[in-house]
Amino acid sequence: MKLMKKNILSSFVFLFSIFTFSQGNTHKSESGKYENQALTPPMGWNSWNTFETKIDENLVRETADIMVASGMKDAGYTYIVLDDGWMTRERDKNGNLVPDPVKFPSGMKALIDYVHSKGLKFGLYNCAGTKTCAGYPGTRGYEYQDARFYADLNIDFLKYDWCNTEGINAKEAYTTMSNALKTAGKPIVFSLCEWGDNDPWKWGKPIGNLWRISGDIYPCFNCEFKHPENWSSWGFMKIAEMRKDIRKFSGPDHWNDFDMLEVGNGMTVAEDRSHFTMWSMLASPLIAGNDFRKMSKETLAILTNKELIEINQDKLGIQGFKYSEENGLQIWVKPLSDGNWAITFLNISDISRKINFDWKANPIKDTDFNMEINFATKTYKIKDLWKNKDAGSTKKTFTAELPSHDVITLKLTQ
Ligand code: GLA
16 A cells, blocks of 8 residues: 555656656657658759759859749749758857858848748758768757757758768668757758668658659769769669669658759750659659759750649659560559559660550559559550640550650550
């Protein structure tokens, strides 16, 4: 009895102390990502692919202006993300990050307010390591302080990289930053840029809204670009085919990120079209990486192709898969909502290829998501999305000539 009394008393003291502690503690740590920030793959622009660290406030303002005036905003592009190089080389004496006053003389807050005033969203970059990849202050050891800094700036998106992380556990490092962002209290899309080294698709879902699955992209079809410091960047088709069996890990609010777009950065128009198509078929984030101020009509037309964007943004959020490959002619398939499907023919060979696709002889099965089409029992209407015209139905064999490195994308509707 005595013991019971003592237990009751100590439980009371314990509950009382929890109560008083939580009342007084305004920095209660929260965990878990901000949910529902990216129900479809995020769309926007990032400075890195074209400008690397040569960024400044004029570039951001002009990019935001063009994003609106060119129709890109209407097409769905929302985020303007400053990548590496926005800070000074050292933190201030209180350990705070400092936006570079030479590159951003009006201050980062004013710039972010400007971007917001255009109805757009704003993102910044940092790194889980001690320094960013370009040698600016990393967040290691400053997670909660940096998260508060971002919340005060009112940013909407954080890309969090993986340089200078020797000896750090990836899942733990990204969890710490995710919790810090949650605790800071401002909803922010958390973009894990861990290059797929530690299978982030297996643990990233409760932590972040998207995760890179590869090293950096390079503006070529399927080359490997070897950097002198002993690392490689990859042509878009290398990235598209780099990982097997990860599509089941991608979906609304937790996307496999195939890296930022290189559309408009030096490939042929056919290759740019194929690149944009593949990113749409793969439900990858669509983050443009070109200089909007010098954008050609062709580049803008590719980036704003409404029907391809609809394939990318389809609310089912299923990543497409490679159905077949023969003589360099690949066929990719993506199940869509309302029982529709997207089919892409892609010619990876160096010569033109003839397509002769007899639908009835090719039933399609998506074993990861348990869906199928049997063209012998069901007929679909076909629309050619790049030509923007009807292309008959699946009753008839589909025939076409497909130039090297080009695509034909068809939408099948019931
Ligand atoms: C890494 C990332 C890139 C870019 C650079 C910046 O390479 O993968 O996307 O952010 O760092 O230094």
